[in-house]
Amino acid sequence: MTMNPNDERDEAETLLPWYAKGTLDAVNRLRVEEALSRWPELRESLRLVEEDRNETIALNEGLGAPSPEAWARIFAVTAAEQRRPTVSARLLSLVRVFGLGAEPNPTRLAWIGAAAAVVALAPSRSGATYQTATAKSKEGAEVLITFAPGARISDISAFLKERHGSIDEGPRNNWYSVRFGNRRLSTEETNALVEELRASPIVQSVQPGGGD
Amino acid sequence: MSPTAADWDNELIARIRAGDQLALRALYGRHSVKVFRFALRLLRSEPSAEDVVSEVFADVWRNRGNFEGRSEASTWLLAMTRNKAYSILRRKREQELDDETAAETEDQADNSEVVLQKKNKGKILRACIERLSAEHREVIDLVYYQDKTIEQIALIVGAPEGTVKTRMFYARKKLSELAKAAGLDRGWP
Numbered sequence: 001m002t003m004n005p006n007d008e009r010d011e012a013e014t015l016l017p018w019y020a021k022g023t024l025d026a027v028n029r030l031r032v033e034e035a036l037s038r039w040p041e042l043r044e045s046l047r048l049v050e051e052d053r054n055e056t057i058a059l060n061e062g063l064g065a066p067s068p069e070a071w072a073r074i075f076a077v078t079a080a081e082q083r084r085p086t087v088s089a090r091l092l093s094l095v096r097v098f099g100l101g102a103e104p105n106p107t108r109l110a111w112i113g114a115a116a117a118v119v120a121l122a123p124s125r126s127g128a129t130y131q132t133a134t135a136k137s138k139e140g141a142e143v144l145i146t147f148a149p150g151a152r153i154s155d156i157s158a159f160l161k162e163r164h165g166s167i168d169e170g171p172r173n174n175w176y177s178v179r180f181g182n183r184r185l186s187t188e189e190t191n192a193l194v195e196e197l198r199a200s201p202i203v204q205s206v207q208p209g210g211g212d
Numbered sequence: 213m214s215p216t217a218a219d220w221d222n223e224l225i226a227r228i229r230a231g232d233q234l235a236l237r238a239l240y241g242r243h244s245v246k247v248f249r250f251a252l253r254l255l256r257s258e259p260s261a262e263d264v265v266s267e268v269f270a271d272v273w274r275n276r277g278n279f280e281g282r283s284e285a286s287t288w289l290l291a292m293t294r295n296k297a298y299s300i301l302r303r304k305r306e307q308e309l310d311d312e313t314a315a316e317t318e319d320q321a322d323n324s325e326v327v328l329q330k331k332n333k334g335k336i337l338r339a340c341i342e343r344l345s346a347e348h349r350e351v352i353d354l355v356y357y358q359d360k361t362i363e364q365i366a367l368i369v370g371a372p373e374g375t376v377k378t379r380m381f382y383a384r385k386k387l388s389e390l391a392k393a394a395g396l397d398r399g400w401p
Contacts, residue, residue: 014377017384023361048400052387055337056356064258066248066265071240073266078233078273 009039016042016049140179141190142168142209147176148202155202163197177209217242221285228276240269243286246358247293253353254297254346264296283367290358291368294350301346333396340390348383355380 012035018024019032036042147156160166160178169177180193190208197206215223221242227235244265252261268289272279279288341352354360354368366373385401392398 014381017355017380018362021355021359023355023359025361045400048388048398049384051333051337051398052341052352052384053356055334056341056352058334059338059341060249060253060353060357063249063252065245066262070244070248070262070265071237074236074240074269074273075233077270078236081273 009035009042012036012039012042013045016046017053020046020049020053139183140164140181141185141193143178143180143190143194143197143206144209145176145178145197145206146204148204159200159202217286218284222281225276225279225281225285228272229279231276236269236273239272239285243289244269246286247289250290250350250353250358251293251297253349254294255300260300261297264293264300267296268292283364286358287360287364287367290354290360291370294368298346336394336396337387337391340387340394340396343390344383344386347379348386351376351379352383352387 008031012032015024015028015032019029024032036046163180164182165178165180167176168179185193194206194208197203221239224235224239224242228239247268248261248265251264252258255261255264271292272289279285283291341349344352350369351365354365360368362373362376365376369376371379388398388400
């Protein structure tokens, strides 16, 4: 079916941006070239399209690139995944990381699901990567921590060393599971530890873990 | 015949599917800048754009078994980027951003006589491109900067090809209107 001349001209006008970029297929390219010959005023439209194209490219080229931190967060995801041997172990790990104990009730299970969804969606911006223990200790007090965005790895290392802490898991949506000391603490002792950790400038948030 | 960019990407995707982290690093090296810029143009926030970059490539790794090769890797990556960016935009209430844009445009129009000089033409156009709605910025970038065909853009934005052509036409029209309001009358449309 043949298009009427006005439709043909309008169609060529809509195709001009792709024509100017050289991303039209052969049939449409020929169509635009014929229209440009037939309606010379389209050449002015093409000139404006080329102006728009050039300025769009200039604008984008001035935008820079992602910082190394972006790759560090991706690397953390790949490294964390390779440490996870099985699905069931991953679920158990989530139960531990979010402090829900060995026998989670339905409410707690729902919370695990929500937390897992958050973890799956987004590694966070603080994102520095840390080497976690290859074999988890069953001793010590488990605490969940997010570090302040500006905290350096050296600061965190010194912080952990000073308190006999080691990272069990993380980061997962910014949270690390950290184990302190070598014995199980009472609730009062854990609360005191949490208060002490909370006072550190390199700690953003802290809450007691669930134990093993 | 030498391998095309798409061939390299397909090779990398195949290696990623086999669990090769270095291949993911290589794919990141090839595409992260354009993904970042696409996200940044939509979100107007470097931290948010960087988050999107991380999420997109982390998803490539997590979902590496699901890539079926029906589209080029760059098209697939931009589609994922768009979805994540729009989720963030929805949370930020895009309408508020558009209101700010309208106010800025009016200010610019007030100063049109001052800014209208030939040497500033490019600057005015770039400022107007920045002021387009997210939908119009997106299609302009996909055509002019990301070098995507009509068919590829349709895949990325999830719309029919006719809609893509119409949207691009209205993006150009809006751009010319903004330029005119800023004192740069290009005589079109």
